Amino acid sequence: MPQISERGLEMPESPIRKLAPLAADAKKRGIKVYHLNIGQPDLPTPQVAIDAIKHVDRKILEYSPSQGYRSYREKLVGYYRKYGISVTADDIIVTCGGSEAVLFAFMSCLNPGDEIIVPEPAYANYMAFAISAGAKIRTITTTIEEGFCLPKVEKFEELINPKTRAILICNPNNPTGYLYTRREMNQIRDMVKKHDLYLFSDEVYREYIYTGSPYISACHLEGIEQNVVLIDSVSKRYSECGIRIGALITKNKEVRKAVMKFCQARLSPPLIGQIAAEASLDAPEEYSRDVYDEYVERRKCLIDGLNRIPGVYSPIPMGAFYTVAKLPVDDSEKFCRWCLEEFSYENETVMMAPASGFYTTPGAGRNQVRIAYVLNKEDLRKALIVLRKALEQYPGRAEDD
Amino acid sequence: MPQISERGLEMPESPIRKLAPLAADAKKRGIKVYHLNIGQPDLPTPQVAIDAIKHVDRKILEYSPSQGYRSYREKLVGYYRKYGISVTADDIIVTCGGSEAVLFAFMSCLNPGDEIIVPEPAYANYMAFAISAGAKIRTITTTIEEGFCLPKVEKFEELINPKTRAILICNPNNPTGYLYTRREMNQIRDMVKKHDLYLFSDEVYREYIYTGSPYISACHLEGIEQNVVLIDSVSKRYSECGIRIGALITKNKEVRKAVMKFCQARLSPPLIGQIAAEASLDAPEEYSRDVYDEYVERRKCLIDGLNRIPGVYSPIPMGAFYTVAKLPVDDSEKFCRWCLEEFSYENETVMMAPASGFYTTPGAGRNQVRIAYVLNKEDLRKALIVLRKALEQYPGRAEDD
Incomplete structure (x- = not known):
C-alpha cells in the first residue's frame, strides 16, 4: 500500500470539526448538543x-x-x-x-x-x-x-x-x-x-x-x-x-x-x-441592524454567564462572534470530549472547540476553549447551565491558578 | 513589492480559459463566437x-x-x-x-x-x-x-x-x-x-x-x-x-x-x-438517453465535418465529448488567437483550445487543437464552415506533413 504524503500526515484535524463524530454519537443516544464549537450562525439568511x-x-x-x-x-x-x-x-x-x-x-x-x-x-x-x-x-x-x-x-x-x-x-x-x-x-x-x-x-x-x-x-x-x-x-x-x-x-x-x-x-x-x-447585497438595512443587535445581546449573555461560573474567565470580545475562555480543567480537549462522550445534564450537553488547536506553541491554550455565540439567547443560557454542571462533575477539574 | 511564489510563476494559464479575454473583446465588436474551447454543454440540466x-x-x-x-x-x-x-x-x-x-x-x-x-x-x-x-x-x-x-x-x-x-x-x-x-x-x-x-x-x-x-x-x-x-x-x-x-x-x-x-x-x-x-440522481432515464443520443449525433457531425476540411484530421473519439484534431497551421495557439483577434466570417468566429497546453513535451501538439462538441448540430455545422474559412485565410498555414 503506497504511503500518505508527509503533508497529509502533518495536516492538523480541525479543532472545530474533529469532535463532530462524538457529537453525532451523542445525538444518536438522544442527547441534545448545543453547538458552541462552530461559527455557524442560527440567524436567517437574507430573504x-x-x-x-x-x-x-x-x-x-x-x-x-x-x-x-x-x-x-x-x-x-x-x-x-x-x-x-x-x-x-x-x-x-x-x-x-x-x-x-x-x-x-x-x-x-x-x-x-x-x-x-x-x-x-x-x-x-x-x-x-x-x-x-x-x-x-x-x-x-x-x-x-x-x-x-x-x-x-x-x-x-x-x-x-x-x-x-x-x-x-x-x-x-x-x-x-x-x-x-x-x-x-x-x-x-x-x-x-x-x-x-x-x-x-x-x-x-x-x-x-x-x-x-x-x-x-x-x-x-x-x-x-x-x-x-x-x-x-x-x-x-x-x-x-x-x-x-x-x-x-x-x-x-x-x-x-x-x-x-x-x-x-x-x-x-x-x-x-x-x-x-x-x-x-440588496438585503434591507434592518437585516444587518437586527443581526448586529442580536449579537450584541448574545455577547453580553454569554460573557456575563461565563464569568459567573466559578473558575471560568473570558475577556470581553470587541468583535466577531467568538470568545476564548479559560476553564478550570486539566486539558480542554479532554474536557470537550468528555462532555460529548460521558456527560449530560437533563439530557443535554455542550460542544466547544478546544483552544489548543488555535495555537502552535505546545501546551498553549490547554485550559482554554473557543466558544461561538451563534445560538439564540435561550439556548446560550441553557448551554451555560450545562457547562457549569459539566465543570462541577468533570473529574479532571484543575484548581484555579 | 514582495515577489510572487515560484509556483505562482510556474503555474500554467489554462489553455481552455486563457483566451477568454480575446473572446470577450470579439463579442464586444459584435462578433458571434462559437465556443468549441470549453466542455460546457449547452444541454439542459435535469429539470x-x-x-x-x-x-x-x-x-x-x-x-x-x-x-x-x-x-x-x-x-x-x-x-x-x-x-x-x-x-x-x-x-x-x-x-x-x-x-x-x-x-x-x-x-x-x-x-x-x-x-x-x-x-x-x-x-x-x-x-x-x-x-x-x-x-x-x-x-x-x-x-x-x-x-x-x-x-x-x-x-x-x-x-x-x-x-x-x-x-x-x-x-x-x-x-x-x-x-x-x-x-x-x-x-x-x-x-x-x-x-x-x-x-x-x-x-x-x-x-x-x-x-x-x-x-x-x-x-x-x-x-x-x-x-x-x-x-x-x-x-x-x-x-x-x-x-x-x-x-x-x-x-x-x-x-x-x-x-x-x-x-x-x-x-x-x-x-x-x-x-x-x-x-x-432522480432524473428520468430518458434524460440520460436523450443526452447520449445527442452526443452521438454531434460526434458524427463534428468528426465528419472536420475530416472534410482540407488538411484537417481528427481520429474518431470513442468517448467523452472532445476530440484532438490536427490543423494545417504553423502554431495552433497563434491560429486560435488569430481567429479571435483578426478573423471573422459573416460576423462569426470560433474559439478552440490550443492543444500544446495539454502536453508537457515541448513542441508537442503544436498543430493540434482540442474541440468540444458541446454545441447543437446547427451551431457545430456553422462553426465548421467558419473554421474552414479561417484556415483558408490564415496567413500561417502550413503544408500538410
Whole structure:
C-alpha cells in the first residue's frame, strides 16, 4: 500500500470539526448538543438571497468566469466603499469561500519554507493552508490576561528573518474577538513596509464590532497597497456559510495574475452561491441592524454567564462572534470530549472547540476553549447551565491558578 | 513589492480559459463566437435539479458536513453500482468539483518532488494541480496517428524510478476521447501492483462511450483496491458545471483520513450544489438517453465535418465529448488567437483550445487543437464552415506533413 504524503500526515484535524463524530454519537443516544464549537450562525439568511435562489431561471447550471461574475464584483465595489475601502471590480476575485482565498493567497505568494507571522491563538485552518502550500507559520502568542492585544513590535522583529514573507492577521479576530487598534494597525503597516512583506488580512467579521472603536482595514493603510491581500467571505455576514462564496482582493496586479491561474485550474466559483451572494447585497438595512443587535445581546449573555461560573474567565470580545475562555480543567480537549462522550445534564450537553488547536506553541491554550455565540439567547443560557454542571462533575477539574 | 511564489510563476494559464479575454473583446465588436474551447454543454440540466433548487426550503444556507451530505453519498452508492463499482457511502467524499478531488488526491498522496506518470495529451489542469502540490508530472506521449492509444508498458517502465508514486489516467479521455481497453487497463493494473503506485483515475465521462466497448473503471481492477483513487464530478453528466460538485472515492482508509483533513480545512462543499446533484440522481432515464443520443449525433457531425476540411484530421473519439484534431497551421495557439483577434466570417468566429497546453513535451501538439462538441448540430455545422474559412485565410498555414 503506497504511503500518505508527509503533508497529509502533518495536516492538523480541525479543532472545530474533529469532535463532530462524538457529537453525532451523542445525538444518536438522544442527547441534545448545543453547538458552541462552530461559527455557524442560527440567524436567517437574507430573504432576498433565498428568493434569488428560488427564482433561478436557467436551463443550464453552467460554469461562471474563473474570477466570478462581473455584475457581482461590480456590486461589491459599492459594499466596500461603505467601509472606506476603495477597490475596482478588477481588484476582486471571487473564491470558493474565504478558505480558498487564503489557500490561493498562500499558493501565489509563498514558496515552500517561507514563513508567515501570525498572532496566536489563530483560526486553525491557516495552519492547514500553510501546510498545503509548504509554508511555515511562526506564531506570536497573545494572552488572555492581556485581552489578546497585539504583542510589542519587538516580538515580531525577533521572528523576522530572510525567510519571512508575510504577516497574517484576522481582524476582528477569530477566535479571540479582539479588534486591532489604529496604533496596532500602524505598527503592522510599518513592519510590512520596512521588511517588504505581504500582509494577508482576513476581515470577514467587519460587520461585528461592538465597542464603537473604528474598524481599521488593512486596505486603509497607506503606503503598503501593493503588499495587502484582503481575505473576505459572505458566510458570516449573511449567515450563508454553505454557499461557499468568498473573495480575494488586492491592488497588486502580479498577485492577481498568479491567483487567477489557480482560479482557472479550479474552473469557477459556485454559480448558485454567487447568485445568492449578489442578491444579499440588496438585503434591507434592518437585516444587518437586527443581526448586529442580536449579537450584541448574545455577547453580553454569554460573557456575563461565563464569568459567573466559578473558575471560568473570558475577556470581553470587541468583535466577531467568538470568545476564548479559560476553564478550570486539566486539558480542554479532554474536557470537550468528555462532555460529548460521558456527560449530560437533563439530557443535554455542550460542544466547544478546544483552544489548543488555535495555537502552535505546545501546551498553549490547554485550559482554554473557543466558544461561538451563534445560538439564540435561550439556548446560550441553557448551554451555560450545562457547562457549569459539566465543570462541577468533570473529574479532571484543575484548581484555579 | 514582495515577489510572487515560484509556483505562482510556474503555474500554467489554462489553455481552455486563457483566451477568454480575446473572446470577450470579439463579442464586444459584435462578433458571434462559437465556443468549441470549453466542455460546457449547452444541454439542459435535469429539470428535477432545477426544481430542487427552486424549492429550497431553508431559512439558513448553512455549512454541510466536510465529507458532504450522507443522504447524497448514500444515493451515489446506487449510481455507482449500476456501473459495477461497489462502494459504500463512507468510501465517498464529496468535493468542490472534480478539480478539488484531484487537488486533494495529490496533496494527500504526493510529496514535493514525487512523480506522477500521465499519458499526454492530458487535461491541462492536472499540471496545475501537480504544481500546487509540488509534484512533477512525467508524461508519456500518445499520438494522433495511433488514435491516442496507450503506449507500450516499456514506455512506462522507462519512466518509473524511486520518485514515481502514481499513474494518472482520464478514461474516457479528455482531451482525446480515447477509451482504454480491458487489455490496457490490465497493463496499468499490473504496473500499479508491481511498483505499489497510486492509480488516480478520472472517470467523469463514463456516461459517454459510443463504441459499444466496455467501460473498465479503475475500480473494477482486482488486487489494487488500496491503490485506486477515483475522481468524479456531476458537471458533465448533468450539464451542471456551475454547481461545483465532484467526488473523491477510495477504499483506502488512510487516504480518506488525509483527504478529510484537507476537506475540514475548507469547511464544506457547496450546499445548493449538493441539493441539485442529489436531485439529479432522480432524473428520468430518458434524460440520460436523450443526452447520449445527442452526443452521438454531434460526434458524427463534428468528426465528419472536420475530416472534410482540407488538411484537417481528427481520429474518431470513442468517448467523452472532445476530440484532438490536427490543423494545417504553423502554431495552433497563434491560429486560435488569430481567429479571435483578426478573423471573422459573416460576423462569426470560433474559439478552440490550443492543444500544446495539454502536453508537457515541448513542441508537442503544436498543430493540434482540442474541440468540444458541446454545441447543437446547427451551431457545430456553422462553426465548421467558419473554421474552414479561417484556415483558408490564415496567413500561417502550413503544408500538410
